[in-house]
Amino acid sequence: MAKRTKAxxxxxxxxxxxxxxEFFTREGFAGASLNAIAAAAGASKGAVFHHFPGGKEExxxxxxTQLQKxxxxxxxxxxxxxxSREDPYAAxxxxxxxxxxxxxxxxxxxxxxxxxxxxxxxxxxxxxxxELGKDNITRGTQYLASQGYFxxxxxxxxxxxxxxxLNGAGFALAAEHPDVTPEEAFDTFERLLxxxx
Numbered sequence: 001m002a003k004r005t006k007a008x009x010x011x012x013x014x015x016x017x018x019x020x021x022e023f024f025t026r027e028g029f030a031g032a033s034l035n036a037i038a039a040a041a042g043a044s045k046g047a048v049f050h051h052f053p054g055g056k057e058e059x060x061x062x063x064x065t066q067l068q069k070x071x072x073x074x075x076x077x078x079x080x081x082x083x084s085r086e087d088p089y090a091a092x093x094x095x096x097x098x099x100x101x102x103x104x105x106x107x108x109x110x111x112x113x114x115x116x117x118x119x120x121x122x123x124x125x126x127x128x129x130x131e132l133g134k135d136n137i138t139r140g141t142q143y144l145a146s147q148g149y150f151x152x153x154x155x156x157x158x159x160x161x162x163x164x165x166l167n168g169a170g171f172a173l174a175a176e177h178p179d180v181t182p183e184e185a186f187d188t189f190e191r192l193l194x195x196x197x
Contacts, residue, residue: 012047016037028110029056061119064119072136075136088144091143092143092144092193093193096166096186109173113170114175117171130160133163158196162193166189
């Protein structure tokens with residue numbers, strides 16, 4: 001019985017996260033209500049606080065983290081698939097292409113790029129984002145440094161600055177800035193990356 005109870009609890013938690021993602025995407029953090037999320041998940045509001053004691057904000061952070069991890073995993077897979085003997089930048093750029101594609105997804109755009117900074121605060125947003133994404137970016141810069149494209153001691157600083165550039169592009173695209181499209185952002189980022197020496 002205990003195993004079944006744990007399984008049911010896990011199912012309820014996952015149902016809450018699915019419902020929360022849907023509501024945060026459609027209604028935004030401010031517009032989404034815990035009652036509606038709980039009802040959509042087939043759970044009680046008490047169940048929300050059981051699984052997420054911090055309430056709506058904790059639920060939001062969990063959805064934000066899920067989206068970031070999913071994007072990061074796809075970016076890593078994209079980089080592996082994009083490897084090329086002829087172009088040492090190809091894998092790095094293939095992973096970044098995944099990120100630019102994700103900035104156009106409704107859930108990622110709304111939760112991570114639009115509501116994320118206001119709910120988490122920019123300092124916490126950047127801290128969490130850096131921790132989640134630094135390994136992929138650093139692997140890319142270390143590989144390029146190992147191939148002689150820039151000094152190895154600049155691999156980590158380059159990773160930090162490139163991650164910041166990606167985030168800046170993501171925020172601009174989410175805000176639908178009139179001076180940049182996803183293709184233009186990617187092209188500019190590619191030039192920036194290839195210009196590292």
